[in-house]
Amino acid sequence: KVINIDPVYNDTARFLGAEQVFINPTTDVAMVEAMCYHLIKNNLHDEKFLKRYTVGFKKFKDRLFDEKNPKTPEWAEKITGVSASKIKQLAELMAKNRTMIMAGWGFQRAHHGEQAHWAMITLASLLGQIGLDGGGYGFNYHYSDGGVPTPGAVTGNANSGNIEDKANNFSGFPGLAGISVNSSIKGEWSNRQNEVIPVSRIVTMLENPNKEYDFNGKKRVYPLIKSIYWAGGNPLHHHQDRNRMKKAFKNVDSFIVQDCFWTASARFADLVLPATTEIERN
Known part of the structure; x- marks a missing residue:
């Protein structure tokens, strides 16, 4: 029923x-x-x-x-x-x-x-x-998370495990924890782990680099973010205090947005890269 x-x-x-x-x-x-x-x-x-x-x-x-x-x-x-x-x-x-x-x-x-x-x-x-x-x-019965199969051949099952596992199985960076590493990959990315923060704390993170905070029962430290590349989202639409958010985003050296639409985030970005919509590709 x-x-x-x-x-x-x-x-x-x-x-x-x-x-x-x-x-x-x-x-x-x-x-x-x-x-x-x-x-x-x-x-x-x-x-x-x-x-x-x-x-x-x-x-x-x-x-x-x-x-x-x-x-x-x-x-x-x-x-x-x-x-x-x-x-x-x-x-x-x-x-x-x-x-x-x-x-x-x-x-x-x-x-x-x-x-x-x-x-x-x-x-x-x-x-x-x-x-x-x-x-x-x-709650995740939609296009970007629990509702669709993930590219298991690339990342393993990114929908299993906790949020840290998902981040470290992200296919965008080779050599992260949880992925078998191609021996030809060298440099700082070969043994890197991603830092995960709650999405609601993006502004707080940009305001407080290297400060300690509580998350999921653990003490964590906000990373120092120097550049932001944002694809498939609109952070300057989601958060409440827009003036505070604009000020926080000015703390980074560069803000790059990739989107199909001229969103609030795209208008605020230093560089905007194009993307296709679903009706423009097979």
Whole structure:
């Protein structure tokens, strides 16, 4: 059974014959919180999973059951446009069946957009099905990551392992950790490992070279970046404080963008290289 919770009955939902639940845009967190409230109130959450694999459940529960503003399905109905009865039904359906929560990244591009994905992971944690076949959550069902096969002959399976493994299996630089090295490759790239930072910290990295920070439970150090070559993205569109970002990008010696379109990043670049669209190549 597929249920599409979306302001739009899209092509995927139509193809799958999905049940449609229309929701007001950017109100996903309210709906998820109300579902979590209903699960806990009716003891449908997985207490053992939460104790073993998560931290912070008490704080989350206190928020949901706040006396002044409890996150009930009736509370969420006024915000989301989804009826309280439907919210309860969906929560019970998820708890009583093996459930995969799937979402794209598009609705992250809004004020506090990351909260929606964090909320869905929290809901998946309450259900306790993360790691089970057909259970848990996933967000990378699209063109550039989990949705397509990778060129295994070049890099091995770059979709397996953690984020550091993915970076060090990047085929653009020969001789990185995790790749069998052609003995003819010499120089500094022959034994280099890529440095990985959270994508949301690009500006902070450019502002704080060689400064220590916390990431994935480890102490890391921001690298000193002297040149940026950006292909297939638009960083000057994603981040919030544009003036701060422009100032940070001026710390590098050169900023090169390769794109099909005259994006904000391309306009800001020192050098723009062309790229073809899918309708210009076989």
